[in-house]
Every structure is written in C-alpha cells, then in structure tokens.
Amino acid sequence: MSVSYTSILWNKQKKTYDIGIIIGVLSFTLIFFIGHTVLHPDATFETIFIRNFGLLAFVMLHIILIIGPLARLNTKYLIILYNRRHFGVSMFIMAAIHGIFSILNFHSLSNTNPIKSVFLSNLKYDSIIQFPFQTLGFLALIILALMATTSHDFWLKNLGPKIWKGLHMMVYLAYALIIAHVVLGALQNETSPILYGVVFMGFLLVAGLHIYTGMKEIRADKPLGNDIDFVFACKVADIKENRAKMVMVSGERVAIFKYEGKLSAVNNFCRHQGGPLGEGKIVDGCITCPWHGYQYRPEDGQSPPPFTEKVETYQLKLENEEVWINPQPFPEGTHVEPVKINQ
C-alpha cells in the first residue's frame, strides 16, 4: 500500500519470515547433502548440488500451492500465507540454481548453444521413456521467472489485475510441467517406486486440498435472502473477537467483523490482489488482509491515510443475538456507524 515505490516494505514479521526461509533452505540443504552422501557415496558433488536445489524448489512449490487452501481451513496457517510473495521468489531462485547448474553441467561442453542443446540433444519427443524431460523443466522455469520478476506492486498496477492474475495463475501450468519433468526424468534414472509414490502423494495433497476447499466455499457462498430486505447473516457468537464471518449477499462475499464490542461489514475483496479480507483480522484497529497486510478501517472500508484503497461497506442491525445485513452495498469508503453489541 505504498504511495511511491520501494523494493520491500520491511516490517518485523517480514524479516522473521525471511529468516525462517533462509534457515529452512540451509537446513534442508545440509540434511540433503549428508543423507545423499551416506546413501549414494559414489555421487559427485555436482549431482548432489543439482538434485538438492531441484528437490528443494519442488517441495517449496508444493508448500506455496497448499498454503492458500490450508489457511482457509485453519487460520493458524495464515502466518505462512502472509508473505507468500517472498516464498515464491525464493522458490524461483532455488529452481533457477537447479536449472542453470543442470544446463552448465550437461549442455555447456559442446559447440552448440547450451539452451539449444537442451532442446536438440535428445530428439525423442515421440517417446515416453526417452522423452527429453529437461525441456519441460526449462519451460516451467520460464513461467516461474515471469512470475518472480513481476512479484511487485509496480507490476500489479501497471500490467493490470487481469494480466497479472493470469500470469500468476500459470503456476498451475508450471506445476504440471514440473511433475512431468520429475516423473519422466525419474523414468530414465530411477528404478525405485518410492519417488513416484512421493510425487503422487504430493499431487494428491495439492489437488485434494484445492477441491475440498473449493467445494466448501461453494457451500458457504449460498446467497442469503432476496437482496432487498435485511437478511439474517449469523449469530454474534459465531464471530470470534477481531475476526470475521463471511456471508454471500447480492453475489458478493461480505466480511462481518467483530471488534471492541462492535460489528462492521465490508466487501471481502482486498483491492490490492484480491485477498480475502474476511480471513484476516483486526490489527491496530484496522482490518488487515492476510495476504500482504493491506489495511482498511472497518467503519468506512478506507485504508488509513496516506493510502487510498477502499472497499464497499454494508449496513448491519442486531436483533437479540442475531446479526442481520442489508444486501445493498454502500459505495466504496462510505462511513457506516458500527453496530454496538449488548454485552
């Protein structure tokens, strides 16, 4: 939510998050090198190096893909979701190390251009067993590069939300290419079924969590009422302090927040990258998006000055312990007096 750009708006949480990534990468690398050396004492340093960063990027990609669904199922995972952008760029760096060293190791010793060598050294594109799997990894790396290099608010603003979102949804294409890269590569080098089993389990985890949370959201998105009158949303007790309950009204997801003995409702869609505000919490009196920390005042849906983002607000009323909502939104940034809870 910067007015003029800076590389990273550092805060304590982001620093802690990044230190966690560095510790994780170093620990993984240390354990992998020791384990690989013990299990395969004949392997060269280059082989272990390339495999380490390939596997590390693969594991990180799985974590990135399951963070979103996990955070929807349990808010304790929001801590990982918070700075997923840095996690994604870190994953790209690991994948790039794997890719660059693989190309240097296997394709830079002839007179052929190394990139051309990736695509031309093995022409068995019509074979499954002998398929040139490295080409799939290379294409996935290009997609990851597009995503990593545009992971800044400057690109979101200037590419426009549609192009930016489309670009970043290509992570699923990259994932499919990487799965094929790993499986086809393993077909040529591995005889143990363990690797296939682990890859399949990872795929099941990613696909299963996406399908499960998607179905859960469809059920939760059941629209309330007739879009004209106040409609029953939930009971006060259904909302945790400083958190929200999400409801679907007039085709929009609305987040009803409970804080300091009051209730306020805003549109669920963060104006930054479409993050789910209702999955965030109230921090320093402001609704804080779980994705990148963008903030909005609950009573008027406006970001505190000098920031300018704003979301629609909704009128609530309380009857006994029941929260009712008017499905018609007020324009973005309209002040609506919060409903006081009788305590």
Add this chain to the structure above:
Amino acid sequence: MIELISLTIDAFFIYLGIGLLFSIWFVLVGAKKIDNGMEDTPFHFKLILIPGSVLMWPVMLIKILKK
C-alpha cells in the same frame, strides 16, 4: 523439426535482447511516463524492475504508446 526448434530459440534470444535494451530505457525514462509512483524511487528499486521489463516489454511498450 530441428530447424523449427532452432529458429524458435533464436527468436527467444532476439526477444530477450530487445527486452534488455527496452528495460534500460524503461527504468530510466519509460516507467515514469505511466506511473507517478516512479518519481523519487531509489535506484535499487529501478534495478529490480529490469528482469520483469526484459520479459514483459511488449505489454509495457503498448501501454506507453497508448499513453
């Protein structure tokens, strides 16, 4: 097929080459034309825009021309 793959990769390198030249102009001059937030940005921020503008140069060029 070999020639087709070879030509595609050559085209990719040409794309990146143009993107590199564009990115230098873009971070120094072009970005300010489309985004007021680029005024007074630190130099290291301009540097981190280079990889993205090398890859996304056609989109940004169209945006600047439309402006």
